[in-house]
Amino acid sequence: MAETEAPQLAEPKHVIYCGDAQEHNQLTKWRWQYCEFGGTTKKCEEWLQAHHPDMHSRLYSADAISANLSSLSLEAQQRAEKDAKKKAAKAESAAAKAEELRATSQVIIKRIERNKRKYVTAITGLESFGLDLKKVSKDLGKKFATGASVTKLPAGGEEITLQGDLSDDVYDFLIDRYKEIPEDNVECIEDKKKKKTDG
Known part of the structure; x- marks a missing residue:
């Protein structure tokens, strides 16, 4: 052959x-x-x-x-x-x-109280810096071993929602990981539930 x-x-x-x-x-x-x-x-x-x-x-x-x-x-x-x-x-x-x-854009990291000391952390304003929110959401979810999702806001834009009280940790992570975001443009705020008053 x-x-x-x-x-x-x-x-x-x-x-x-x-x-x-x-x-x-x-x-x-x-x-x-x-x-x-x-x-x-x-x-x-x-x-x-x-x-x-x-x-x-x-x-x-x-x-x-x-x-x-x-x-x-x-x-x-x-x-x-x-x-x-x-x-x-x-x-x-x-x-x-x-x-x-x-x-001029601001990244807002908001700590939101849900009920009975349960919190979520919402992050808005990242799209102004050209970041892919789904990728950032995935990175945050892996980093903090928590649920992370991207949702559309009624006023327009999108936000990343993380399960748990992670606002300080997220602040540090964003500053260290994404150099295109100036530290002065990141702000942490708290959104507390209003307590019902007896009347």
Whole structure:
């Protein structure tokens, strides 16, 4: 019986995904070719320059840009420059708005008394910092070995509810684990039940 040769397998292709997406808490990572459609072009370019300088020089060097522009008509070049300026201004504006929102947003950790010394801890305001509430809820549930859920609020937004009196522990955990939340923006409050008065 003749031996058959094993088929030659092609080497896997190495794909570079933009690390800027992960560093800026976006939920998805994309190939660097798609960064220009993501709204964070400048940040992606800076990331590419820091982590893959050879690829950055091939794509963003003056020669590469002029070669790409020279293949366009004069009208298309002007349109491309105008679009690039618009995209950069829009991205800068969006980044400034997001930064302003983060600076003014508050994370409220509320200790709520249910009945007969039973408590729950509710956390609101985390979505302002770009955090995935389901993931944070899961982390908190594992950390404190308790029930944790994400619920929608009637006024809009979402909150994480934990079983038990954990407000101080949650405060420490959030400050240590999520560096994007400034300590000054986290507040612990207590929501006590009003006692019925005899009358």
